[in-house]
Amino acid sequence: MTTNQIMQRILLWGGILAAAVAVVGGIVGWLLAAGAGVASALVGTALAIVFCMLTAASILLAFKVSKGAMISGAFFGIVLGGWLLKFVLFIVLVFVLGDQDWLHRGVAFGALVAAVIGSLVIDCVVIMTSRQPTIDSDADDETQGRPASGARA
């Protein structure tokens, strides 16, 4: 299983987790605060899952742009730039949502924490169960076409 396949599996399971947390959070939110509780649970889940899954998505995109070369400006520019952008967006959204009267903060926070921890569990399980070869690319030709040292010309 390659790195790309592992990231795709993480994204797939992240989507399933989002649905599960949204349903459970929605039920708890309905019991606590009716419609506002359901909306708060959906907001908390969406915030956590979208922002957690953006890391995996950014690695997929970065590998595509940098053509599989990890040691490149494009790869780290996309992964770490995406990380920075994600946090700026997250802070802005939390700032805006924090002032909303309709938001049930306890439910939103609970759904957010559950989704964040759930996504970490998914990451761990997917990576533990994936059979990734230790070396997944051919070794570079160190002699670059020249005869290796000790070899007969």
Next chain:
Amino acid sequence: MDNATTIFAEISGNIGTVGYGLAAIGPAIGVGIVVGKTIESVARQPELQGRLTVLMYIGIAFTEALAFIGIATYFFMTA
């Protein structure tokens, strides 16, 4: 009397910004270490790039989880 206690007592505004600052320090250092060590490792053994990328991902995921919860705590847990 102008001592440190009086000055601190006079600080006003949104304390959430202080929370954001505290929540940003740890993950910033954590991600810096994770990414730096991954670059170092791939420079030493390029053929391990695939496995190291996945390990880097999980390191970033754990550090950013703390930041998400830390930043959200103030805004969602106060009235």
